[in-house]
Amino acid sequence: MTGGPVDLHAADEAWLRRAVDLARQGRPDGADPNPRVGALLVDAGGVVVGEGFHAGAGTPHAEVVALREAGGRAEGTTAYVSLEPCAHTGRTGPCADALLAAGVARVVYAGADPTVEAAGGAERLRAAGVRVQHHPLTAAEELNRRWTAAVTSGRPFVTWKVGATLDGRVAAADGTSRWITGPQARRDVHRLRAEVGAIVVGTGTALADDPALTVRDEAGEPVGRQPLRVVVGRREVPAGAAVRADDHWLQVDSPDPFDTLKPLHDKQIRHVLLEGGPTLAAAWLQAGAIDEVRAYVAPTLLGAGPALVGDLGVATIAEAVRLELADVARLGEDVRLTLRPAPARTNPTTPVPEED
Amino acid sequence: MTGGPVDLHAADEAWLRRAVDLARQGRPDGADPNPRVGALLVDAGGVVVGEGFHAGAGTPHAEVVALREAGGRAEGTTAYVSLEPCAHTGRTGPCADALLAAGVARVVYAGADPTVEAAGGAERLRAAGVRVQHHPLTAAEELNRRWTAAVTSGRPFVTWKVGATLDGRVAAADGTSRWITGPQARRDVHRLRAEVGAIVVGTGTALADDPALTVRDEAGEPVGRQPLRVVVGRREVPAGAAVRADDHWLQVDSPDPFDTLKPLHDKQIRHVLLEGGPTLAAAWLQAGAIDEVRAYVAPTLLGAGPALVGDLGVATIAEAVRLELADVARLGEDVRLTLRPAPARTNPTTPVPEED
Structure with missing residues (x-):
């Protein structure tokens, strides 16, 4: 014994x-x-x-x-x-x-x-x-x-959060996006933010949407310890931008996700939330830097506007980036999908009836 | 009494x-x-x-x-x-x-x-x-x-079925789409086909995918009474096309959905399944001809390729086409959303915390 x-x-x-x-x-x-x-x-x-x-x-x-x-x-x-x-x-x-x-x-x-x-x-x-x-x-x-994944891999666990319409768009043709998802989904995002050490966005998102990237309560007031705000990209973030509201932020000019994750790991940050946009999400996905996807799908159609993820270098259906569905939940009028990278592509070996 | x-x-x-x-x-x-x-x-x-x-x-x-x-x-x-x-x-x-x-x-x-x-x-x-x-x-x-809706409105009840990736795409950049969804979702589609009197597709889908549009069992064999196959558009459907396998099909050359639905109603068809593609779905949505949406969302990302619905004339987020979420179900690795047109746009009157 x-x-x-x-x-x-x-x-x-x-x-x-x-x-x-x-x-x-x-x-x-x-x-x-x-x-x-x-x-x-x-x-x-x-x-x-x-x-x-x-x-x-x-x-x-x-x-x-x-x-x-x-x-x-x-x-x-x-x-x-x-x-x-x-x-x-x-x-x-x-x-x-x-x-x-x-x-x-x-x-x-x-x-x-x-x-x-x-x-x-x-x-x-x-x-x-x-x-x-x-x-x-x-x-x-x-x-x-998430903590175990971080300390064994030597980099923070990364959750990519995205809110999109049923047709996969994160904004309308004119760039407006408030609000695609409803209040319950937005509250859930604030709970998720409370679980991370840092929130990462691209300069495109920072400049277009001017997000505060804080954890707030029902009344919109900041609550608890706030995550570090990280902006990735070369473009300058103006001094008046919401992410620069205090010193608890930093900018990383490299497109390589590990150039962002390494300093965050050194700061003992174990869980990072990637909040967009599509170009940054595509780069991090292709680099294998995303451990979990939290997608909020709104029962809405736009028919035009930016897609939730940029070009992935996928030319044909067999090259699709496949994820595993870990959980599905209804949040008010929206649907939350939690997904994880699939360990390997599943090739069905048994014949299945054709769809068309 | x-x-x-x-x-x-x-x-x-x-x-x-x-x-x-x-x-x-x-x-x-x-x-x-x-x-x-x-x-x-x-x-x-x-x-x-x-x-x-x-x-x-x-x-x-x-x-x-x-x-x-x-x-x-x-x-x-x-x-x-x-x-x-x-x-x-x-x-x-x-x-x-x-x-x-x-x-x-x-x-x-x-x-x-x-x-x-x-x-x-x-x-x-x-x-x-x-x-x-x-x-x-x-x-x-x-x-x-569905029968009540049809006999009271004077046209068949219309369900729009669409299978797409999480980023809202119905095919990869090269047009390949078999298979976006898994076997359970495809079986569910065949159950749905068994509930309708007609299946409608555009000529674009008929020519690109050459779908059979039949109800088939697990072994891929046709079962039971088959729905009428309807192709909408002006382009000629070749004699060897799968939709023309027998006489149980027709072509309608008008883009107006009611020019398709009227003759189907006269044939006592009470429920029609619209299976695409994006252009036809957009036209029927804008005409108010869709009563129900059945969306199968695969846990997959393509980053490029045609979106599930074409241009809807939506320029800004306030004009988004809003649906009501009637049901969410997990089918294997896919998620099935059942949605209905929202009776009127919901404008939240109480303040909600901001997301960003």
């Missing part, structure tokens, strides 16, 4: 799920440099003596919050943690050491730490004689899906 | 719903010149002595089927009918007279007959001393929604 995933008693799994539930109280995945983590300490009698979650970079880790609540009662308990306790000294000391110092007898965790810097907590605890069990849970993986 | 809608006992409503269920066994709404109707006869002891449904033009009406099954036991029963019994002598005699002749004591029906020719059955029965009750049911209206 020293390594790898093991079967747990139902009670153990229930406590571990409680740790995942606690973790959800932290900042959304991708909105913070750190992963979401929840922890609880349970004594031999099945009593919870401490619990906690990580509220974001600069605040104590989940295990530390739980240990503080437990005080002397932590000794001999089992710690249930949604992610492997860290072995890393950052703004706080390693959680593995804190659990050892408190005399925790057993540690059960759900997600393995994918980072080079912080991994090794389980090993350190085992070496000190603590019984450690790793029990993977899908819910724990999903909790930090 | 002689006129108008009345409250019914729960038992009465249950029998009426049974009549609607029977009606559903007939041909789909729009696939036949006649409405779908179900009927049953219930004696004083609550025993069903006869039931039936209308199987399509040229076959007996639902009431007649039920009366035949009941024979002499029909006397003194209550007839539950999903639609007002007809007072019309067509290929068969009026159902009102048949119910009278059989000595039915009471008639309860759900839908009023909207046609000039066949209406008046309830009046005729009342005049002869039968107790008649009209109890509207939404399910009964929905059953013949």
